[in-house]
Amino acid sequence: MSLRLASLLGTVALGSAVALVVQAVPRSDHQAAGQTPADLIVTNGYLVTMNHQREIVERGAVVVRDARIIALGGMELADRYVADKVIDARGAIVMPGMINTHTHVSMTVFRGLGDDVPDRLRKLIFPLEKALVDRELVYWGGLHGMVEMVEGGVTTFADMYYFEDEVARAARAIGLRGVLGETIVDFPAPDAAEPYGGFAYARRFIEQYRHDPLVTPALAPHAPYSLDVERLRRVAREAEELDVPVLMHVAEMPDEVETLRKDRDQSPVEYLAEMGLLNRRLVAAHCIFVSSSDIDLLASHDVGVAHAMVANIKSAKGVSPALDMFRKGVRVGLATDGPMSGNTLDIIGQLGYVAKLHKLEKRDRNVMPAADVVEMATRGGARALHLEDRIGSLEVGKLADLVVIDRDSPRMVPFYDVYSALVYAALPSDVRTTIVHGRVVMEDRVVRTVEVSEVKARVRAIGERISAAVAQGIQ
Ligand SMILES: [Zn+2]
Structure with a gap:
């Protein structure tokens, strides 16, 4: 019996009295000591x-082999396994990595431009992208944002942009997990001379990354208002044929809602249902303007929702009824949106806003408790991306995506309730170590996989090019 199979069959009971049964066959050189080989033990x-x-082990260990968690439980585990790499968490929080369910990571290079002005999507963002976005910008801007995510404890992100194969290349370089969608839109894009050129680009990208252990390639139709009926139906058909996820902005814009109501007497969610897009493949970002019956549709069709609270507050569009969605069993995860919208890319920075804004909205401090918010940041994000069988929690058999978060800062002392500490007190800089797919990407605040100073130098150079273009008026 293989070690992995044996471990999956083993029973794990957590808590103060830890019982863990792992019937593994040790390699002969460890047999004398009775120790089973592993790659990594925390x-x-x-x-x-x-x-x-939501079990907690107050002093425990996590054992990783072949990118998966093969055992977790009390400290006696550390004696049963022998690993090339042992990380002593020194009492810190060890939890599943956080999941950013919607961003445009390469837009770090535009961060801080045109904040606090109206209609910047059409007046600023689209022209900037048309003039300046190329492979180099997408790769380095993307890698830069990924450094920020790794430093903030994000282990998986969902992204939609142009030249998405460059985002994938960057994710591979740093070692982050991604659901990455090539944008399809009704105007010529930086990576496609013709409207809807994203279809052909996406097909090539999907074939290239179809079997990648870290990258799940996807289709990313921009929004209900930026593709026509024929192309929305085509996205639904091709997603089915290619067996890929669909990432899309949904019910985000007031004029999106008004136009659909006027032209078709439908809500955006009803419209997407008619287009054949409302299904288990869809990750719908924002969902600000959704009614109670829309929420029922999202729940019954197994749609994932990316709740980007901070970006929504900043754009002053409104608060998504994510609390009602969560209560009705919709697959709700948390998201930052792109760095021109939400400005930061870590999820810890979202947690307090999610808890507090929903309390304020409902005028009820009991709602959206911290533990639910942490669930949205982890297992909820995995459910939103339809990856809950692989990531989102620390469980035997799941992929080893986990983070170590200090509880030694003044904000975290004394320590009574881990969920309260994470949601209301922690900062992204409290993340000490980030592990993705069993690989240590950051250890003790040092990113191991890419040269961070080089990434910053490249992004500063791109920033100078952008400043010059803005100073001359973007053409
Ligand atoms: Zn977005």
């Missing part, structure tokens, strides 16, 4: 599993 952690029972 010891002495305060384990926040985010499993269904």
